[in-house]
Amino acid sequence: MGRQPCCDKLGVKKGPWTAEEDKKLVNFILTHGQCCWRAVPKLAGLRRCGKSCRLRWTNYLRPDLKRGLLNEAEEQLVIDLHASLGNRWSKIAARLPGRTDNEIKNHWNTHIKKKLIKMGIDPITHAPLQKQVTTTPQETPCEANIQQSVNIPEHGVSGNENGSSATENSSSNEAQSLIEVNANGDDDPLVNYILSDTGDTFLQDWSWNFPAVEDNYSDLGLSSTSSEDSSAWFMDCKDFGVEDFELGYCIN
């Protein structure tokens, strides 16, 4: 007896979400909270798979999401985190408030990868490309530096299995390790800044808190708590076709 499919294929809609579906989902989540995704489509009146609802919410509808391209600081942080964590996008996303694993993964594949290759850096091992011919990744200065300050046996995609115990056992250790990378290595002022006290404020102040709109949540039938305000504002923007409404401006 095989695994039950996450949703019955019959009558389940696929493809891009409509504004109406978004509205239903946001309304439901904000009213009932996130619980039992399998039941969400039925309860929210959506002809979608629960998984699809969760994905839509986490990757697009969450009110605390930032929109737009990653800025330089975020990009650098992603590169540094990827060097120590490999392709564990959710772990990387956890260190970037308002960013999703999907977004980071996409940005990595479309922008950062190319950028690193252009810079002569292997995006998988983070080692200089030309040196790979003569040296193993473990012997490169980049690798040595990381291994010296963070106790990770391997890194990169190939290192996930072996390295996971070092990084997954404790997320606080992981965070501490990352701080140590920068505290000891102090070779990345950008990340130092982010991880510093000033940087903490910087992260907290990043404008993934949407401006509250006082009168616009009535369409959704929402009460006016702060988080709901944010979402209502966001939904209104989407409804008016201005979902990119000055968000790049906010980020910058």
Next chain:
DNA sequence: AAGAGCTCCAACCGCCGCCCG
């Protein structure tokens, strides 16, 4: 102007690990 090629990203798919009965 048009169409071929490229880029980007939202969404899907399948696997994995955790939790609970």
Next chain:
DNA sequence: CCGGGCGGCGGTTGGAGCTCT
């Protein structure tokens, strides 16, 4: 302890929009 259910994760894909010729 075991097996099923569920949520989460990472890889991949499809198509819309953009650029180039």
